Amino acid sequence: MKEGIIVVNHGTMNGQVHTRCIEELVLSIKDRLEEAEVIHVYTDGNIRKKLREETGVKVQNLKAAILGLKEKGVTHLTVLTTDVFEGQDYYQMKEETIGLAGLFSVTNIARPLLGDAEDYEITARAVKASFGQLVGNDILLLLSGTSKSSDDDSMDLKIKEFERDLRKHLPNSYVASLHGDRKPYKVIKEIKQQRQSDNMNTDNNSNRIILVPFEYIAGQGIENKVSEEYPGLVSRLKEEGFTVEGMYKGISEYEDFLRLYMRHLYAARR
Secondary structure: EEEEEHHHHHOOOOHHHHHHHHHEEEEHHHOOOOEEEEEEEEEHHHHHHHHHOOOOOOOOOHHHHHHHHOOOOOOEEEEEOOOOOOHHHHHHHHHHHHHHHHOEEEEEEOOOOOOOHHHHHHHHHHHHHHHHHHOOOOOEEEOOOOOOOOOOOOOHHHHHHHHHHHHHOOOOOOEOOOOOOOOHHHHHHHHHHHHHHHHHHOOOOHHHHHHHEOOOOOOOOOOOOHHHHHHHHHHHHHOOOOEEEOOOOOHHHHHHHHHHHHHHHHHHHO
């Protein structure tokens, strides 16, 4: 038996973020599974092309990585996604992997961070551990950018179910998505209505929001929708009268979430 593990991410041109968020995860897996071949891939072809042209760095796509591991004698393959939800990117990765699964004795695909109901409570605890002290009694708003298929409403349901479990730990928590039913403008309206109700019944009139990108990688100049839309959402919230505490980095930069991704990797390998 020879094991191979592929870490799949959308990709980034930012070398420092790549080191902190991708290389650190790959090295962490190598430290734990010393005999395994561990590599990473970027799914965004434009980012791969720019990296090659501007820096000389070559990052494989998923198909090339799978074929390369086969050539190295890998018999047991596991693909670890850095996705948060089962969105369009996850389904595409899964389809491509399954199409080449016959090359190996065993092929496993790890579920994303919030792949099923079991993950909601565990991830909610990770959110509290990472942000609970900062949030206190104020408002937490998570912003997801997962793209869903046009005929698939399951992600909307998962967001609502996760939000329900999250509020068990942080009552003033909300999850907005750039795609699907929980658009930021709808969630902002909901927050304002809840604040008005709270102000009528209590002395709590806090309008402070902690805004967290709910993506594996995020930050200024990072090539994903959440990072691109984040500054505009901050401005919108301020226009609506909120004080915004920005946490402009991805969840991969918090240990509690990295442990969950490792948990999914181990679960997939069983």
